[in-house]
Amino acid sequence: MTAPRLARRRAPRPPLVLVVLAGTGVVFVTLPLVALVQRAPWRQLGSLLVRPGVVDALWLSMVTAGAATGVSLVLGVPLAWVLARVEFSGRRVVRALVTLPMVLPPVVAGVALLFAFGRRGLVGQWLDTPLGILLPFSTTGVVVAQTFVAMPFLVVTVEAGLRGADRRYEDAAATLGASRWTTFRRLTVPMLAPAIAAGALLCWARALGEFGATITFAGNLQGRTRTLPLAVFAALEGDREAAIALSLVLVVISLVVLLALRDRWWAPR
Numbered sequence: 001m002t003a004p005r006l007a008r009r010r011a012p013r014p015p016l017v018l019v020v021l022a023g024t025g026v027v028f029v030t031l032p033l034v035a036l037v038q039r040a041p042w043r044q045l046g047s048l049l050v051r052p053g054v055v056d057a058l059w060l061s062m063v064t065a066g067a068a069t070g071v072s073l074v075l076g077v078p079l080a081w082v083l084a085r086v087e088f089s090g091r092r093v094v095r096a097l098v099t100l101p102m103v104l105p106p107v108v109a110g111v112a113l114l115f116a117f118g119r120r121g122l123v124g125q126w127l128d129t130p131l132g133i134l135l136p137f138s139t140t141g142v143v144v145a146q147t148f149v150a151m152p153f154l155v156v157t158v159e160a161g162l163r164g165a166d167r168r169y170e171d172a173a174a175t176l177g178a179s180r181w182t183t184f185r186r187l188t189v190p191m192l193a194p195a196i197a198a199g200a201l202l203c204w205a206r207a208l209g210e211f212g213a214t215i216t217f218a219g220n221l222q223g224r225t226r227t228l229p230l231a232v233f234a235a236l237e238g239d240r241e242a243a244i245a246l247s248l249v250l251v252v253i254s255l256v257v258l259l260a261l262r263d264r265w266w267a268p269r
Helices: 003-009 016-038 042-049 052-085 091-102 106-117 124-128 139-164 168-175 180-191 193-208 212-217 228-235 240-260
Strands: none
Touching: 016 240, 042 052, 042 240, 052 091, 052 139, 052 180, 052 193, 052 228, 052 240, 091 139, 106 124, 106 139, 106 212, 139 193, 139 212, 168 180, 180 193, 193 240, 212 228, 228 240
């Protein structure tokens, strides 16, 4: 008998109160999902998911979430590198501001976006009058809202990967005469590929499920700004079966993302 097996057999039994509380927690988070699956119209599921409004919402969600992830990659990876590699005054404040949308109420995020990029907003007034660019109640506005709430997830993931990476390779590249940009492009980014992929997937999933900031900043216009979560909200008023079907789609997508990220969040035993 091997030592690990012997150690597992001799492990003390957990306290009963902890087991009961843990079981209650599992039931609490699983029960709503079980209720959703139990109420699902399985026979009509296919016909519900091919309705024009549902297809439009699904397509728009995929496009906007993909665009938000692309913008987050372009801005978020350099931002994560600066936060992890560059020492400067106020770095903690910058990190707090960057990660604030993760805990900010979504409706507050939408209101903040309106005051920033609305027609009379801090930046929006300069986009509207001279350039004719109006972000609220547009598909581009959906991308802006999704990027605002989803990019911090990518930044946090990539920064953690940078802090855990061995800097000796970058130092060796610098001693060989490589510039910081060359080192970042040809060494750091390939080395961080798993962290970047995980951050991008998490960012995409968060953008796909965004609701509060989107409906506040971009509205709920079918074919233009109505993404999957907004379609669920609209369907609840008159077509609950469609709302359940769309909810199941989002649950499945979220579950797939969690399974894809399992090796980065917990080690299989």
